[in-house]
Amino acid sequence: MTPRQNRPTINQVAAAAGVTKSSVSRAFTRPEMLSPETVRKISAAAERLGYVPNHSARALSTGRHGNIALIVPDVANPFFPPLISAAQSEADRFDYCVFLGNSNEDPGQEDKLIGRFAGQVEGFVLVSSRLSDDQIVEHAARRPVVLINRDVKGIPRILIDSAAGVAEAVSHLATLGHRKLVYVGGPHGSWSNKQRRIAVRRAAKDHGLEVAVISNEFAAFESGRKITAAALATGATAAIAFDDLTAQGMLAELADMGVAVPADFAVVGCDDVLGAATYPPLTTVSNRSVEAGKAALNLLMEILQNNAIRDVRYVLDTNLVIRKTTGQVKAGKRSEAALGSDANRARN
Amino acid sequence: MTPRQNRPTINQVAAAAGVTKSSVSRAFTRPEMLSPETVRKISAAAERLGYVPNHSARALSTGRHGNIALIVPDVANPFFPPLISAAQSEADRFDYCVFLGNSNEDPGQEDKLIGRFAGQVEGFVLVSSRLSDDQIVEHAARRPVVLINRDVKGIPRILIDSAAGVAEAVSHLATLGHRKLVYVGGPHGSWSNKQRRIAVRRAAKDHGLEVAVISNEFAAFESGRKITAAALATGATAAIAFDDLTAQGMLAELADMGVAVPADFAVVGCDDVLGAATYPPLTTVSNRSVEAGKAALNLLMEILQNNAIRDVRYVLDTNLVIRKTTGQVKAGKRSEAALGSDANRARN
DNA sequence: CCTTGACATGCAACCGGTTGCATCTGATGG
């Protein structure tokens, strides 16, 4: 019933080469233990038969699977694919296979996926995990875990520090004459969101700017559109959005409303996932997701090799990429900042 | 040395429940063979110990891994993530884990990935595979394979028929008064590219339009920009691009060149991956990638269950989504069509 | 020439499940 393909086994190779299976096994894993001639003989036989070691059998006896799992909240969010791709290329260098999990922003789903993968991976990379700190610690106790954009003490983590870029954005807007900003937030469980919100507040304070905060659970084009009216109602003359998608949605909505960007309202995105592909090209905070993916994988590999978890906290800096959605405030706009702040739904 | 976690094994559960491991095994796989009371006893013991069956051990003895592999040419191309996400959700329903492979448009890499995965998956979904037909047939002989956007006889396949949408686009452009079109191509090995090119040619013939074809190996924003001058030089008044990314690049370049869209030049994309997010919002051919991903997975699951490969060829229709990058040809433009066709680099 | 030890290879147990067959029990029917 089971559609077992008749792939040759180690025994068949052994028979063909006139040795025992121990030698065949060693020819593949520790050839230096064998005489060169034996290795050659075995390789030839293996080649001839088309032998490929059985992954499950090997995993069963060694406990190492040669697999890792990468879990992201939303594959379709353009922030993640380049990261996924980079992580995968790195894994490839180490001959590891990558399971991809899509938690769909749902902690329950994320937890379930981890459970499903747990039996056949050596470690996890959790990107922008939506789990609680406790859950993460618990999982990390079982298997090596590396986090990206999540700051949990004791768990190795790669953090993209958008704070620096966001601060630059605020400073840039201040220089352009803006007096009141609105920060349009992102998902609740997101470490990046919290970090950006705090960075906006702090930098604004340094520059003596007013800040309104609007929360917006789902980061996407459509929700960016929806939130735009509320953003305008705060009386701010510029918005810093949680991410480029949100910003892009705002641009579309602003265009439909006849609000000129950047003349009447400035917009800054975050993560630079759209490049110069928006209209007008979006001023945004740079993105280090490729490096983050690469670094996370290398870190995980190192941990797996040394079998020792170091408390690493690796921070990647960002900076502002100025394009065309920010500009000098119009003369009349500054005074309006004082009005209409009742639409704020500030969170801390 | 091996960091084997001390997860409880079937033997420990057996001991705790006072039965043999056969019964524990059956309690999980064929509970109807056991008395309800025994099942209850075993479940309780398993629960208490936190027992989870070992995936590798199970795979070793049954030959089924509960894994499948999904291979795409470029994770970062926005066409694929929604498909990946959809396939994953479906896999989840069947308790399957998904390996993701990124071939980076390279047949060699794709082949290598398949080899790496082969030992631990029950089947493959190859999306827009860049392998040769022979290679695909060869792999399909070993493991069940389902193709998306690749038409190989005898291999189950899901095809997104953009031909219908493309034909609609040509007809739409003809109605608007265009007399000469240019098709801006995509990757060589791409079935979709071939299909679209043929569809453009055929529909253009039906409507008595002239067609130039420009090839453009890598489908992306930047290459879309680069190809724009050549596209204009053909003397066409409208372009149909292999995909939205290419079209978006063309829009950016046209804007920089001061060519008004759609007044001076019309652009049609393909795959509708950008939604209304370009400026102007892009007229494009609809996309069925989510359905394709879902269908491919269900097909694969069916094949795995029935252990019989049917020669399925499942076609998903598309249609034109008219937005703002196509419009009536300006009076003076029609006559220009006859000129400047020396820049054509037509391929068949 | 015998001892010693390094090196190459074989032996057999083990990893953690699954499964065909044997065994045991108790109920059913003649």
Add this chain to the structure above:
DNA sequence: CCATCAGATGCAACCGGTTGCATGTCAAGG
């Protein structure tokens, strides 16, 4: 009351590798 049989459970082999230890060989050293 015994033969029969179905249902529940145990036994042991097997899946395909890895690895600690034993064995065998051969060259160098005393």
